[in-house]
Amino acid sequence: PSIPDLLRSDRPAFSFEFFPPKDDAAEATLWEAIRRIEQVDPAFVSVTYGAGGSTQDRTVRITEQIAQVTTLEPMAHLTCVGASVAQLREVIGAYAAAGIHNVLALRGDPPGDARATWAPHPQGLSHADDLVRLISSLGSFTVGVAAFPDVHPESPDLGHDVEVLVRKADAGAQFAVTQMVFDADTYLRLRDEVAARRELPIVPGLMPVTNFAQIARMSQLMGTPLPAAVIARLQPLADDRAALRAEGVAIATELGERMLAEGAPGLHFITMNRSTATLEVLGRLGGIPTDCQRRIRAGARASRPVAA
Ligand code: FAD
Secondary structure, eight states, X not given: OOHHHHHHSSSOEEEEEEOOOSSHXXXXXXXXXXXXXXXXXXXXXXXXXXXXXXXXXXXXXXHHHHHHHSSOOEEEEXXXXXXXXXXXXXXXXXXXXXXXXXXXXXXXXXXXXXXXXXXXXXTSOSSHHHHHHHHHHTSSOEEEEEEOTTOOTXXXXXXXXXXXXXXXXXXTOOEEEEEEOSOHHHHHHHHHHHHTTOOOOEEEEEOOOOOHHHHHHHHHHHTOOOOHHHHHHHGGGTTOHHHHHHHHHHHHHHHHHHHHHTTOSEEEEEOTTOOHHHHHHHHHTTOSOHHHHHHHHHHHHHHSOOOX
């Protein structure tokens, strides 16, 4: 079944997001995570797209490998950053040639300074809806797009974001995935406003926080501050790794439970290329069958380094 079909089925569709690894050691860690996540048979997995040439090549390579050597359904992220339409066509062609037919169509952000203003490539595309149209015109792709429950930092208000999602749906987008959610109500509000206008499944992004400095930096880069209630739970534990991780897993589990109970079509886990915390959340949500849990535990024991 296609990703949109899975998102419309009765069972929640769980998916996982990775980023292209920087070096061989990071790539080995990523593959360990991919192999463990493969055991829980997710709806799909996705690989983010960086701003530079070499990281973009890695995204293409890793996504192709996932398609070729695993049983997973891969989705490639693609942005308009620094690319002409001809270059975008080339990347889309490479994905199609490798058997990758799911693409998350994004505008992307200007590289470097988080405050830099967006300027399209002179022969490129201005907005994600243009990329949705380009991808759809090049073959039978399943196209997803980004959504922002906390309102996109360049957007005047939620109403504008809803309008943008309507435009993306009309351009051919078949589902949306949100920026990581830390307040379930913001997700539900956006979901309901879009549902009143178009039939576009919106999957909430979820990240179990395991490192306070990292999430503080990420939320600054995303332009969306963490809710005060989440800061109040995590900040006092910032220097206690185990306690922070336990609280991060608890918060993600509570958010996931609430959004699924309110009818979210699935959850898209931002893994940071690790599997343990996300699989723990998934297990608590009842998303891992018992025989699978046994296999995952056995795999974890097997991959532990042998003491000298
Ligand atoms: P757009 O939809 O183009 O929106 C950008 C801004 O323009 C918004 O303020 C919107 O309101 C406005 N806008 C959109 N369309 C129009 C229009 N037609 N006319 C006027 N205004 C318009 N970034 C990466 O670099 N690589 C990734 O792999 C990546 N993956 C992501 C995955 C998810 C799930 C999400 C939520 C974000 C991801 N991002 C990624 C970040 C994303 O690229 C940025 O947040 C970017 O600023 C917005 O991208 P977009 O696709 O929503 O852009």
